[in-house]
Amino acid sequence: MGFEYLTTVPLEKAKKDYMDLLLSNGMCHKTEKISVMEACGRVTAHAVYAHICAPHYHASAMDGIALDAKITFGAGETTPVTLTPDMFTVVDTGDPLPSGCDAVVMIEDVIYNEDGSAKLYKAAAPWQHIRQIGEDICAGEMILPSFTEISPSAIGAMIAGGVLEVEVVKKPIIGIIPTGDEIVPPCTDPKEGDILEFNSSIFSAMLKNWGAETITFPIVKDKLELIKATLAEAVEKCDAVILNAGSSAGREDYSRQAISEIGQVLLHGIAIKPGKPAILGCKGEKPILGVPGYPVSGIIVIEQLLKPIVQHLCCTDAEKSEYETATLSKSVVSTLKYQEFVRVRMGYVNSKLIASPLSRGSGVVSSFMKADGILEVPQGTEGYDAGEQVTVKLLRPKAELQNTLVAIGSHDPLLDEVSDLLKRTFPDVYMSSSHVGSMGGIMAVRRGETHAAGVHLLDEATGTYNTAFIKKYFPNGGVRLVECVQRSQGLMLPKGNPKGIHTIEDLAKDGVSYVNRQKGSGTRILCDYLCKKAGLDTSKIYGYDREEFTHTSVATLIAAGSADAGMGIYSAAKLYDLDFVHICDEQYDLLIPDSAWELDAVQKLLEVLKSDAFKSKLLELGGYGVHNPGTVREHF
């Protein structure tokens, strides 16, 4: 079964040892000559010198007349000088200076007489309005030093200096080899057990962003000989190779063996999470990186270990990441053994930068897509508490984060639609939503960590929504409750309702598997309340402990036949064409602290809520009652 122990070398040591090995094996950038016109963004391989001067002749800098400055001396407001046509030459901007001339007078300052002579009321200074030879660039002068990115204006300077071809650093070619029996090319209807091969597309896009070119090889089955053959071909064609998947120590993982038989393995296993089973190998000066199959692990391994190599081969300066201090909204537990990379959503609330950890599953590629930053938990650290100040690497420009509307609270698909409408209407506003349930949202508002919180909390005593909770948690007020929608809550059931579920009581029936929402969510509180009212012992409901974080996740599991019932909103049931037993209409509101009220992003949010586009979107989703969204229900 081939389980082997992996090393746990600290990241920095692994990076250094790997780079040292590759350099000592002769890894070096290559160069190529290209047309200057195509060179924007490329990096000079050598210093570039001008072949000719710019301008290459004395040129008139104005439309006007060229003359010998001496003949104008003495001209003044009351003592104009008159020049006969033989004493000057009409020139346009860019015209060569006629011989014997050393000044140009602007056309605006020339008064023509009827006989073609010209009158000047001001003397010309020698060399005025003339672009002298080499004013811009002198022949032989260095235009650009080595290893410098070529800007648009540098292209102009090179052409002006008579340089039409430039030797630049060649883009390194990185080969990507996807492997695995279960891996299939991207398609829209994969079979059970098929794993869509999207890692290559992610890696290729990352590498191109760093200045490399990529070749993605066809998917290779889990056969050592096939993997070795493709690896040999890739090493031949490319400057570096990524061997994807098969880097852990499972039964079909031939990566390590293939790399060591083609070249050498420096180490297998790094103390990072995700990404620990990475393999650092090479053939001579060419890196071969064994990358884990989970997308998030792969992204982190490539970012940490291949990016410095690509930058070395591109002769680009290692980009300085921007780090900022942020307040952590949830605690993060880490293991002492690994350096961990936690994706976080971010935004500025009350001028504090808030970081909310995203899913840490290494298969959850959407967590990387949603991430605004990376919290790097050092090796030997047990993690951080909620509220702690942490240093976060920014993945988005700070200016964007400063224009980000932070919403933390209850989930509803309408929030995604709001974020879409916001972006369509106000392209400079970003919205970042985290789903932590209604109570989580209230707490986030209390801690000053969100601009808005979706809430739908039923007060058992009064049967009303939200108000009682807000009074309790905000005894001194300072928050507004903004009307959003009424929505239909009920039981989502497989199409045709095969288990005959009609009431809450039916959930406890034998053979019924339930899927629940997480504690603290409004839907969970409603379900707990309904069970209590019906006198149901929830420990008798099979699956009551199986918790999901969104209405859509619950609907997904029911649609997939993995559960027989779950509570959620009508729009989620409709999306999956599920049966739905209506239980109640509930008020879903947005809680907004006074401190955020005047913010541009919040006012734009209200505008979107009031828009017709929002209303028609709700109609499309279904199950929503719409009265006065965007208006203040109560100011506490």
Next chain:
Amino acid sequence: MGFEYLTTVPLEKAKKDYMDLLLSNGMCHKTEKISVMEACGRVTAHAVYAHICAPHYHASAMDGIALDAKITFGAGETTPVTLTPDMFTVVDTGDPLPSGCDAVVMIEDVIYNEDGSAKLYKAAAPWQHIRQIGEDICAGEMILPSFTEISPSAIGAMIAGGVLEVEVVKKPIIGIIPTGDEIVPPCTDPKEGDILEFNSSIFSAMLKNWGAETITFPIVKDKLELIKATLAEAVEKCDAVILNAGSSAGREDYSRQAISEIGQVLLHGIAIKPGKPAILGCKGEKPILGVPGYPVSGIIVIEQLLKPIVQHLCCTDAEKSEYETATLSKSVVSTLKYQEFVRVRMGYVNSKLIASPLSRGSGVVSSFMKADGILEVPQGTEGYDAGEQVTVKLLRPKAELQNTLVAIGSHDPLLDEVSDLLKRTFPDVYMSSSHVGSMGGIMAVRRGETHAAGVHLLDEATGTYNTAFIKKYFPNGGVRLVECVQRSQGLMLPKGNPKGIHTIEDLAKDGVSYVNRQKGSGTRILCDYLCKKAGLDTSKIYGYDREEFTHTSVATLIAAGSADAGMGIYSAAKLYDLDFVHICDEQYDLLIPDSAWELDAVQKLLEVLKSDAFKSKLLELGGYGVHNPGTVREHF
């Protein structure tokens, strides 16, 4: 002669009126469907929803065995549970969960018995090590909102969600029409009067950086009908058109007429400098921008007026420029009438950001290439004094500026070579040189505005270099004089020395035209001294007031036949194959303040000065004596 008055509309009003007109004429982005794999960096035209769940089946998250969690309940360190082979299924990561199973136990935790049964010392929790359907993405969920840039991980998320094609905002196509009788395509040997057409290459590179595609049309002669015909074709094919040159009001400037006959002219003339003769026109919803011929004017007009339009058509957020407060090293005089854009070199010295204005000639494209920032002098402001705090728009990342070695002082081509060697040896160090002469360099050190200053100042009293000046200007010390080179100063003369110049006295001969260096430069001071010693009246030397800022510029003018003599160093004469009359050997040193001494960039500079590569470069340049470059001659 067709001179017409241009309007001087303030920039902000011109921008707003232009955008309003284009929007009311229906200017809008276009969309296209492309493969998701090719979509990195593109902008979504609509919200993107998942077609399928990711994962689309319950998948094992580990290599191990799948089982019904219930059969493991009660297992513990001392109470292992033994499972017969029919009670579990061996699974690899990614395998579908077999029916009847709801947990996976990692291979590491499974002890196999010889009969094929397995022993577990720990109970499995239901749903452990399983990636449930939709864990990453649920079908129907919004993956990306509208108008969002597609990142590498978003490509992964879309493919995982079964989305293989995505509708993105189409890149707008911008047509560029170069016009002018004197304009010729880039070449290495232009004739006198030819103007190399490099504006299109600059504009095209800028526009591509902002997300557009470009079509550059062949150069059009200054004939109204030809310009109109090309303009009509370009408006047909493109989403916006740049008509380059001919936007001023000179005699062959048909741009305004052509635009108004094809479409309409909103206004002609904006209160900006450079760039005032811009023409804002359109045909229907398609902008037609008449752009001045000087490259710097053109760059500024396109940056200010076309960039917002391109970003609108790309549905990208108007990029936030980064502004910083800087100390101005030289005064900037501006006119009240125009908003002025001054290119500046920048660097951090003593944690102060220093901005040094570059050449303001609108034909000097190299000034844009060298610029680290733009000082925007508002309309109605007369300019700023040296030492004043000003707000500057950064053109380079702040991190780069923080790693920039600032050298302000005397010019020598070896400084360019030093900057090249620095970049080759230490890719993260940048060097920014400004040529203000030796005295300017000493003053910059005194004001704390430079890390190093090239100096070669002859003390007339002692005949020694530099020391006396430093003692005078730094009575309290705090600076080090670092040896650089001995260099040969003399008279540069046209090849063959046609005017028979052999001594300083010969400069005053009839028919000899001299070209001088600027006041404050070491070479000028030397020349003044030599003239004084020889009893020469410098007002008798023709051209003594004609000032250039570098040795190379002086050599260029002599090589071009525009002057008969000039003083400069041997390497500049050699570069242009000029005759050279040696006058003296002078000491060219670098003055470095103690406050900068420990800086990484300064220490790296010293390392480069001491290198063999530097010495062999000097040998190549010629005329340099090399003893101990990089060592401290004196610490004051």
